[in-house]
Amino acid sequence: MSKLSRRDTLVLGAGLALGAPTLARAQAAAPRVVVIGGGWGGATAAKQLKIIDPRIDVTMVEPKEAFVTCPYSNLVLAGKRELASITFNYRALTEVFGVRHVRAMATAIDAGARTVTLSNGTSLSYDRLIVSPGISINWGSIEGYVEAAAERMPHAWEPGAQTTLLRRQLEAMPDGGTFVLSAPPNPFRCPPGPYERVSMIADYFKRTKPRAKIVIMDAKETFSKQGLFTQGWNLLYPGMIEWRGRQADGTVSRVDPAAMEVETELGTKVKADVFNIVPPQRAARIALDAGLANNSGWCPINASTMESTLRPGVHVVGDATIAGGLPKSGFAAYSQAKLAATAVAAALSGRTPVLPPVLVNTCYSHVGTDYGISVAHVVRPQGNLFVEVQGSGGVSAANDPEARRRESVYADGWYDAITEAIWGATRA
Numbered sequence: 001m002s003k004l005s006r007r008d009t010l011v012l013g014a015g016l017a018l019g020a021p022t023l024a025r026a027q028a029a030a031p032r033v034v035v036i037g038g039g040w041g042g043a044t045a046a047k048q049l050k051i052i053d054p055r056i057d058v059t060m061v062e063p064k065e066a067f068v069t070c071p072y073s074n075l076v077l078a079g080k081r082e083l084a085s086i087t088f089n090y091r092a093l094t095e096v097f098g099v100r101h102v103r104a105m106a107t108a109i110d111a112g113a114r115t116v117t118l119s120n121g122t123s124l125s126y127d128r129l130i131v132s133p134g135i136s137i138n139w140g141s142i143e144g145y146v147e148a149a150a151e152r153m154p155h156a157w158e159p160g161a162q163t164t165l166l167r168r169q170l171e172a173m174p175d176g177g178t179f180v181l182s183a184p185p186n187p188f189r190c191p192p193g194p195y196e197r198v199s200m201i202a203d204y205f206k207r208t209k210p211r212a213k214i215v216i217m218d219a220k221e222t223f224s225k226q227g228l229f230t231q232g233w234n235l236l237y238p239g240m241i242e243w244r245g246r247q248a249d250g251t252v253s254r255v256d257p258a259a260m261e262v263e264t265e266l267g268t269k270v271k272a273d274v275f276n277i278v279p280p281q282r283a284a285r286i287a288l289d290a291g292l293a294n295n296s297g298w299c300p301i302n303a304s305t306m307e308s309t310l311r312p313g314v315h316v317v318g319d320a321t322i323a324g325g326l327p328k329s330g331f332a333a334y335s336q337a338k339l340a341a342t343a344v345a346a347a348l349s350g351r352t353p354v355l356p357p358v359l360v361n362t363c364y365s366h367v368g369t370d371y372g373i374s375v376a377h378v379v380r381p382q383g384n385l386f387v388e389v390q391g392s393g394g395v396s397a398a399n400d401p402e403a404r405r406r407e408s409v410y411a412d413g414w415y416d417a418i419t420e421a422i423w424g425a426t427r428a
């Protein structure tokens with residue numbers, strides 16, 4: 001985490017003052033916001049509320065002591081990064097900005113009574129609630145893919161122990177072995193993620209097991225940045241990566257971890273040395289249990305405020321939402337969280353936010369060493385969805401080696417800047 005600047009030291013002073021007993025009394029009537037989740041959306045919302053108005057009493061409910069990011073976990077799989085380098089603590093949020101971190105799971109939300117029940121047996125009252133709990137794996141939607149199966153065929157779609165497990169399996173795989181990644185149907189967390197993962201694993205194989213083979217079994221007919229990924233694979237890893245889309249019998253419908261085998265919807269059996277099953281997903285458990293999700297398994301929102309269309313006073317951000325033109329990305333969760341914090345702070349003080357918001361998302365992917373690609377979105381709220389601003393965004397230029405080199409540098413810059421903006425001591 002970066003050092004404190006003079007400006008941050010002043011903020012730090014303010015944060016500490018909030019804890020002083022005399023001021024604490026003066027804060028008794030301060031509006032209370034509870035934030036569920038301390039990931040990309042939750043930590044951003046909690047910090048942003050304190051930046052907008054330090055008097056707001058912000059409690060972030062998150063069981064983890066430190067957060068491991070999914071972004072850049074594919075580089076951990078490639079042996080290019082350590083898990084520690086993508087792990088962030090909450091000290092700046094609590095000590096510098098004055099966010100209260102309660103280490104517990106939220107187990108229930110009563111939107112009528114405006115309370116959140118916690119796994120430690122206590123409950124919190126709120127004036128507004130922001131929920132950014134991410135995804136849950138839709139266990140059993142692929143036959144046999146239950147939690148125990150992920151110990152043999154990891155998903156590594158929630159980082160940490162699963163990332164380490166998959167990395168160990170890749171290290172143990174013999175040269176000449178086969179790695180299979182099963183990619184889910186839309187919508188899912190990080191549309192380019194499976195293809196960046198395959199690229200990074202190919203980069204690792206090229207250095208250490210050049211005879212290895214990679215097969216992507218895909219439940220879709222197309223995928224994010226397909227042209228740019230395919231171009232990179234042909235250039236960097238000729239003959240190593242095979243993509244089987246849905247029409248080419250790519251959809252995995254059953255897994256057999258004991259036999260290290262999967263079966264497709266047309267009944268074809270495929271064996272491999274290492275399987276990475278990225279399964280179908282839906283909103284995290286708490287969002288489902290609290291009635292924030294509709295039949296799709298995701299949460300509809302008013303895109304101008306991120307307020308749930310199903311539970312008034314509850315704002316949902318990040319992967320759990322149905323967001324239209326914004327993908328399920330960390331950058332999108334960050335942008336949505338800032339919008340939600342602005343809307344919540346305005347509602348608590350009886351103001352209306354001034355400008356119609358424009359939100360930005362850029363997803364960088366590493367295809368190889370010094371080889372990056374990107375897709376950008378610029379969107380505006382329209383009813384319950386975000387819609388693309390006409391003529392904006394798009395994928396980066398193909399056939400441009402200098403752009404590939406620069407985009408790998410931009411990707412690193414993006415990661416450093418946004419993680420500092422979310423979990424670091426600077427205001428952003």
Ligand SMILES: Cc1cc2nc3c(=O)[nH]c(=O)nc-3n(C[C@H](O)[C@H](O)[C@H](O)COP(=O)(O)OP(=O)(O)OC[C@H]3O[C@@H](n4cnc5c(N)ncnc54)[C@H](O)[C@@H]3O)c2cc1C
Pocket residue numbers: 036037038039040041042061062063064067069070071072073074104105106107132133134135156157158189190193197284285286317318319320328329330331332333362363364365
């Ligand atoms: C391999 C991979 C690579 C990726 N690369 C990129 C990338 O390069 N760029 C990008 O922008 N995005 C990327 N993403 C996507 C990004 O990780 C997600 O979009 C982002 O994490 C979504 O943020 P969120 O706040 O919705 O959920 P999360 O960041 O997952 O945060 C959810 C938090 O809520 C907590 N929580 C859940 N339930 C409860 C509860 N009941 N009570 C309390 N806390 C709870 C969890 O512990 C968790 O800490 C990638 C994803 C993957 C899998």
